[in-house]
Amino acid sequence: MPQATPAGWTNWAGNQSARPSRVVTPASTAELTEVVRRAAEEGRTVKAVGSGHSFTAIASAGDGVLVRPHGLTAVHELDREAGTVTVGSGLPLSGLNRLLAAAGLSLTNMGDIEVQTVAGATSTGTHGTGRDSGSLAAQIRALEIVLADGSVRQCSPTEHAELFEGARLGLGALGVVSAITFGVEPSFLLTAHEKPMSFGEVLAGFDDFAAVNEHFEFYWFPHTDRCSTKRNNRSQGPAAPLSGFKAWLDDEFLANTVFGGLCQVGLRLPQAVPTIAQVAGRALSERTFTDLAYKVFTSPRKVRFVEMEYAVPREAATTVLRELKALVERSRWRISFPVEVRTAPADDLWLSTASGRDTVYIAVHLYRGTAERGYFTEVERLMTAHEGRPHWGKLHTRDAAYLASVYPHFGDFTALRDQVDPGRLFGNDYLRRVLGE
Ligand SMILES: Cc1cc2nc3c(=O)[nH]c(=O)nc-3n(C[C@H](O)[C@H](O)[C@H](O)COP(=O)(O)OP(=O)(O)OC[C@H]3O[C@@H](n4cnc5c(N)ncnc54)[C@H](O)[C@@H]3O)c2cc1C
Numbered sequence: 001m002p003q004a005t006p007a008g009w010t011n012w013a014g015n016q017s018a019r020p021s022r023v024v025t026p027a028s029t030a031e032l033t034e035v036v037r038r039a040a041e042e043g044r045t046v047k048a049v050g051s052g053h054s055f056t057a058i059a060s061a062g063d064g065v066l067v068r069p070h071g072l073t074a075v076h077e078l079d080r081e082a083g084t085v086t087v088g089s090g091l092p093l094s095g096l097n098r099l100l101a102a103a104g105l106s107l108t109n110m111g112d113i114e115v116q117t118v119a120g121a122t123s124t125g126t127h128g129t130g131r132d133s134g135s136l137a138a139q140i141r142a143l144e145i146v147l148a149d150g151s152v153r154q155c156s157p158t159e160h161a162e163l164f165e166g167a168r169l170g171l172g173a174l175g176v177v178s179a180i181t182f183g184v185e186p187s188f189l190l191t192a193h194e195k196p197m198s199f200g201e202v203l204a205g206f207d208d209f210a211a212v213n214e215h216f217e218f219y220w221f222p223h224t225d226r227c228s229t230k231r232n233n234r235s236q237g238p239a240a241p242l243s244g245f246k247a248w249l250d251d252e253f254l255a256n257t258v259f260g261g262l263c264q265v266g267l268r269l270p271q272a273v274p275t276i277a278q279v280a281g282r283a284l285s286e287r288t289f290t291d292l293a294y295k296v297f298t299s300p301r302k303v304r305f306v307e308m309e310y311a312v313p314r315e316a317a318t319t320v321l322r323e324l325k326a327l328v329e330r331s332r333w334r335i336s337f338p339v340e341v342r343t344a345p346a347d348d349l350w351l352s353t354a355s356g357r358d359t360v361y362i363a364v365h366l367y368r369g370t371a372e373r374g375y376f377t378e379v380e381r382l383m384t385a386h387e388g389r390p391h392w393g394k395l396h397t398r399d400a401a402y403l404a405s406v407y408p409h410f411g412d413f414t415a416l417r418d419q420v421d422p423g424r425l426f427g428n429d430y431l432r433r434v435l436g437e
Contacts, residue, residue: 027071050120054393089119124393129342310383311353317360
């Protein structure tokens with residue numbers, strides 16, 4: 001959870017900070033309403049934060065009132081018949097996963113980690129990879145939100161439907177979400193098959209891999225021809241998790257401790273990075289395991305980095321990836337972090353990066369403290385040349401004019417914002433840039 005104290009707030013990556021005038025931890029919707037009313041009376045802005053895992057300043061409270069998530073973590077209702085669970089907006093995904101598992105239930109899809117709060121994750125469109133299933137926000141069935149005038153709205157496709165459309169993935173711009181209802185399903189096992197392949201092989205087979213597997217993704221190691229592919233598919237079992245030692249060796253020791261050490265070396269000796277990448281790429285071995293879905297989807301990320309991720313139209317993906325590889329090869333950059341590639345089906349959320357189009361996500365990372373030297377700038381130029389949409393929580397430089405041109409429902413969202421928050425009680429510098437004044 002983030003480091004929000006009266007002395008200040010910083011995000012996980014350490015690249016964003018704020019000095020709010022007040023830090024509050026409401027423990028009920030009624031208390032949250034009071035927080036919002038008082039701030040409005042005092043002319044202060046309000047910003048709810050999650051776990052601080054966004055790289056952009058989207059969660060920055062500036063000098064306004066910062067709402068911590070820790071008091072809003074209750075489980076309100078688990079309705080097996082309807083296949084839904086309703087929880088407080090500040091509950092971390094890890095808590096949700098465990099409570100669902102104990103009840104024999106599961107989310108359908110999720111991203112790489114489970115430390116974000118449910119409202120924090122959904123507000124920026126956090127996603128994993130999927131052929132048929134989309135982001136966490138796409139799994140929302142209803143929500144409760146406190147608006148700028150202090151009113152509380154229950155929203156669903158049949159109640160305040162327009163607010164529901166916007167607030168499922170609302171960038172924290174429409175109000176403070178107090179509770180979220182997710183659609184859930186009986187818990188299931190996934191078999192993960194991880195296999196090293198060459199860049200050429202992966203790109204040649206990409207359409208097939210993405211069509212045949214329920215969840216396909218791959219990592220490409222810059223300065224090499226090597227990729228690590230991952231296919232996750234539902235399994236009838238039995239469960240065959242990695243042994244405690246193997247899980248520690250691969251996911252804790254190699255992926256975090258050793259990788260973090262190599263990144264440190266790369267920071268001091270940038271010329272060694274291509275060799276490190278070759279070694280890291282070669283160290284990957286094929287492995288298969290079967291476990292509960294959330295344990296396969298997520299893993300710990302301890303090495304601190306900054307990230308940019310763009311969603312490009314599915315049909316442009318292999319072209320963009322080839323251009324990205326050529327860009328890295330032409331450059332003098334030294335990139336120690338792999339590029340992550342995932343997919344999502346088109347969805348209908350107004351500000352979802354997959355809104356209205358089948359999507360491929362391409363994410364680039366830099367070890368925290370690495371000089372940028374134009375890597376993100378050039379990658380962003382490439383992505384925007386293909387109508388890329390930036391992840392709302394990951395670094396980018398786009399503004400409202402650009403975003404309006406790549407989101408068909410952008411105007412619907414800003415009109416709704418004008419209606420429910422005309423005074424910009426929930427505004428901050430980031431929202432001014434991406435949504436306009
Ligand atoms: C190590 C790491 C791994 C990641 N992996 C993935 C991944 O696999 N897939 C992916 O898509 N992204 C990923 N991300 C990005 C991350 O999931 C998003 O940035 C997410 O929004 C962070 O959630 P959070 O709880 O930390 O929210 P914060 O970053 O604290 O806040 C995000 C937004 O949510 C708003 N918000 C929070 N609570 C409320 C509320 N109650 N009501 C209204 N608005 C609210 C904030 O105001 C802000 O606008 C990763 C980030 C890191 C650091």
